[in-house]
Amino acid sequence: MMTFSRRGFLAASAAASASLMLPARVRAQSPALTLSATTRTIEVQGRAATIMGLVNARGGNGLTLDPGQRMQVDLTNALDRDTIIHWHGQIPPNSQDGVPNTNPMLTPGETRSYDFATRPGTFWMHSHIPVQEVGLLAAPLIVRSEADLAADRQEVVLFLHDFSFKTPEEVLTETIGGEEHAAMSGGGDAMAGMDHGAMAGAGGMQPMGGMGAMAMDLNDFDFDAYLANDRTLDDPEVVTVERNGRVLLRAINGSAMTAYLIDLGGQRGRLVAVDGDPCQPLAGTRFGFAPGQRLDIEIDMPADGSALPVLALREGARERTGIILAPPGASVPRIPGMSETEHPAFSADLSQEAALRAATPLPERRADRLHQVMLGGSMSPYVWTIDGRVWGDQLPIQVRSGERVEMTLHNMSMMAHPMHLHGHVFQVVGLGMERIAGALRDTVHVPSMSMVTIAFDAGEVAPWMLHCHHMGHLETGMMTELDVTA
Template identity: 30%
Template sequence: MKNLILLILLAGPLAGKIVEYDLTISETTLSPAGKERTALTINGGIPGPTLRFREGDTARITVHNDLPKEETSLHWHGLLVPNAMDGVPYLTTPPIPAGGERVFEFPLTHAGTYWYHSHTGLQEQRGIYGSIVITPRGGESVKADRDYVLVLSDWTNENPKEVMRTLMRGSEYYAIKKGNAQSLVGAWQAGALGDYIQREKTRMPPMDLSDVYYDAFLINGQASSRLPARPGETIRLRLINAGASTYFYAHSATGPLTIVAADGPEVQPTPVNRLLIGMAETYDVLIKIPESGSWEFRATAQDNSGHASVFLGSGPEQFATPIPAPNLYSMDHMMEAAMDSMEDMNGGMDSMSSPEGERPNAPYRQLKARTSTALPSSAPVREIELHLTGDMTRYLWSFNGKTLAEDSTIPVRHGEVLRIKLINDTMMHHPLHLHGHFFRLLNGAGNRSPLKHTVDLPPMGSQTIEFLANEKGDWFFHCHLLYHMDAGMARVFSYEKATNPEHEPALDPKLINPTFFITEGMLLNNHTMGMAMFMRGREDFGLRWDYGFEHEEYEADLFWAHYFDPNLTAGIGYRFTNQHEAEDRFFAEVDYRLPYLIDSSLALDSEGDLRVGLGKEFQVTDRLSLFAELEYDTNTELESSAGASYLLNKQFSLTSSYHSEHGFGAGLSFRF
């Protein structure tokens, strides 16, 4: 059958056998990064076992939840399964309660490399993932002497919930720890001071290739390992990026990698020197072992903060050429990725060619399906546009400016072709994954456009995908950067909503505006000031304080604030004070971010007094910052402060400042 998309999506399995697996999810103490930590494992290990099948088999997988207090789930990533078997808790499949079990059974209608992982909270980051290999009925069309599964992942010694809380409060600590923080001195040393100032003028936060500092990067659960191989052999490597928030460059000391499959389906063999793999993508690649030596395959984190290695063969070690460090101050590479994606979208595969760089973008322009993937010409086509939106400082991620909690559902009608234009309005990569369907990635290859289930959107870039709506039920669509999904970058494609407008998908409560408590401030020898608040979605509820030790004067605000966008927040509150000629009062306040990332505020209180404020932080080096604030109140008149702060660790900085009301002071800044 020439039409591959119909073969994959519509064909039922030929007679096959039932293949059974038992998977047990439990807590175990492991040390992937040299320190013992509580991890979540499948059958005692990270990753879980490789589940192997043949196309046409029926999978019967019993999942046991041995966690003492947590529910869990497993999603069969990339597999076309009945809606009830998809494994997204609440949406398609009930969660597996602590001490409970669930049997998943489904036919395997298509071959390739896939994987499975928890879709509950942040459990995937803690170790619940594993691989799936489905061999074609007639065997692999491209033969290899050996076949290895390589599961790439990232590991943090922190509890992922604490990671998320750190991200929510806009901390730059992870960038500093990785050596990727931007500063005035860093920009000057890079010859990019003008770019740095221009970025701040346009109110853009510093670029970052990843959100989280990781203590280790792993391949099959290890930072370094060895696999047998003989000189002259051709090895198939089944690469799976199971990282929670890490893009990897795959590269090998053996030379180019030949891509033969992407996200499961085969593609026309194409060589690449280095391969950028987004979270949740899979690629099958071939390498050929040279005559002698132990040859390194390396997976390097996109931000160059670390790598993991597998050595193939025996003899002297031959190392892969290191990936050059990124230039975070230059927009050139980001814009190149954006231009490449727009060329793909506009059918520019053959009209524009450029040599592969040392830090290549996703290889989509080179991918071509082995047979036609054209969709039925009789199907009606509906086009929609989704903008990827968000803010690193607030850590709120969304589509078209709305999180999953604010706009959860996109209706889809059975039988239509849905063509989706994806436009990334942010300065980060996003890997977007669609459950229950393969989509065509419109990369300029026409009828041979490749089939995928996950697509990378580079910063400020675009991609267009399309799929035939031939399912039923509710299907998840989300950013596979785990913390972005948790912060709201998700939707549900709902067949039910199209026929019943009253239908509302059942969403996991953990994905609906999780609440975090944060506090930060200064404790100096002359005064203390700071803030403690609960953050939930766009809402803040908290307390601000300012207390001078010498005169024992205080001001404390109980407040509620609503975040509109990266530049605008507004709120109301009640102020308690014992300052001279002041009294307790209600107030309303608007905070607005000006060009050059200057914070401004305007407040009006119930006594008719007006307060205007300006503030700016100057990041001199990665750890040293200067700050200045100016405030005018029609009652208390002018106040000003300026100081310096040197970061010691995630929680504390040494700080000194001069305040017009409190004088000179020194002590600690804190963040929890």
Template identity: 35%
Template sequence: MLRDFSFTPASQILNNVVAGERGGGTAMAKSLADFAWHQPRTLLTQQWDPATQRFGMKQEKGVLMMGSDVVYDALLANERSLDAPEIIDVEPGETVAIRWVAGSAFMSFFLDLGDLEGELLRIDANPVEPIRGSLFQLALAQRLTLRIKVPEEPGVFPLLALGERSNLRRGVVLRNNPKLSAPDLAPQTDQWTGPLDFTQDKQLRATNPLAGRAAYNTIPVALTGPAPKYTWGLNDRFYPYRDPYWVEQGQRVEMVFSNPTPMGHPMHLHGHEFQILEIDGTPLDGPMRDTVYVPKGSTCRIAFDANNPGIWAFHCHIAYHHVRGMFNVVAYRSADLSWWDPSGFGHEYLPF
């Protein structure tokens, strides 16, 4: 379980960000007050190598890095930092499955397997055609399962999660000899990462895709914000309001995302699993998910079958975004909506 951590309460972070304080007023942000955010620097990102058919690491030079809305004091894996990481004892030559869960409030991650290679088996608990690599992307609220073959030779093998647009990291350590000690691992380094993108999703293919079928209902979803005063919305509207995305039971529904905002958004639909069918205008038989990270400047088309009647939350999973308006619901025409009262949603944080 991966998450971000701050000594500053979340409500205070949000108040600080709304007031225009870059970094959220955390202790780490204050220590970086003089950091040259907008200077060109080398950022680590993911790449796909078509020759070897695997994901790996690349470094992009001369990139202008935008300061983060929230700067965290630490990142945790299973509630532990890299000062004292969890050590997982395994057998030499054993095959293990590591399930990663991004349970943070703001941060997304790159998963760095170091000297090992993993085989991606599942995304958001849905199987995909296995695909190999040493660096993977995991957006906030997503889950990912990697199958890893432990070397026969004695050793300790750090599995690290690198914070997106950050120089913070955390992780766990695989050890195939109990006599060995974990290496010293710095929770903060000089290497900064770039933003997540669609590199990974473009290569993934669902093992159990949706049946071929025409869409009956297409919903455009433009991601908007952060003005005014750090408000984020869907189609230039900011929750709370009582105007859901309507669907009929049995429909094939498509959503078309566009993201002109200055950052990526992990968009999460409750109660359903959807398939990615198009990225930046290119059709594909992509993975089944319940959370898709839509990078800035990108578009994405997803589809799901309306087979779970009710009223379901649909939102950006960054806590400071959905509480500031990037939220709505998908409602079935047959559902009883009499109990749904949006007026109380996040009222203590909203400016209207």
């Protein structure tokens, strides 16, 4: 997909430096980038498949911006239906956030111009209509920093998605079937027989309420394939990297409903950023993330010059996907798309979140306002709620611009929820009853029967969406507004 060599970085750095020397009025006249929300064809398991995408002027999916480059883009809707595109993790003016509650839909054939300052890091963009995101109307959005250009490492983007040969409408209809579908797919029994009492997070934290009494649900729908840069392990992308070199893996979970563990085999990596914001390096060989989240992982290639598979393991199941990092001349292994045993449940474990620390945390400040937000729902009827309400009957969460807000997300359901807040960066400051000085994020995964507390400074006066990034949950109403007033 998108790779950047060290030498390419040096050339890009020189070009970027030269452009920054231009007068502001000249830079402002630079032509806008173009994106098209359209259909495209890929091959999955030997079959042609028509999916959606956000295609740039060169025919690739997504955008990469240089340090300091504004998001100046003309977005054209080349689909036969209305759409709206959200710039996930960026903080544009609310009028450009790409959400249907405050922005008009983009009609077929219409072109709309966007122009806002960007935040550096690993981000993505996607339709804010669940059925379209299931249909892969999503793409990477990478904003490089000066530090990225100066670093002696190669960048590799890993974009993950779950895929079905069924139409997106059929996928959501079957998912929303609740218990009938859960029984058919085995989703409701994904953790049956496991020792839930042994699954404590960091510091011995247990999910609230004791999951042993009920089975936690992990996977609502069994997709036909799990894609890494539009490909499966039947024909994975092989990325050429330098022998003994260093790689920055920018992993994006663009999946509609699937959480993964990024597995490096025996090779240790360093998690250096989550959701676009740097964190204190966290070493490991496996790192988990939920839909909407991103991981930046530094990897030193094996000293013997061998290839390194980077696998994404579907949680609580055997399916996997991934790419291969291969120095010139290295033998490329063939890896089946199914593991021999089921993978662990990332959604049941807070230990990674508990270990993360922001590189630059929020300034110390007492909270001006506290909110308790209840996450609820069930498999039958398949309805998911915030504070007992669904979208359309939502009760907005009231804050004032400039306030330090602490929000505790109580998950009283039997599924985990990746909760995404628009227009803000927040810090994870509590897991259960334990206070931490955690990572900066825009999407936090809240396990079943658990609670997570986040802190943020309320921004622009506007209604900002707060919702679950599992498309089945979003489709059935798990969304509300953060109403920021003056």
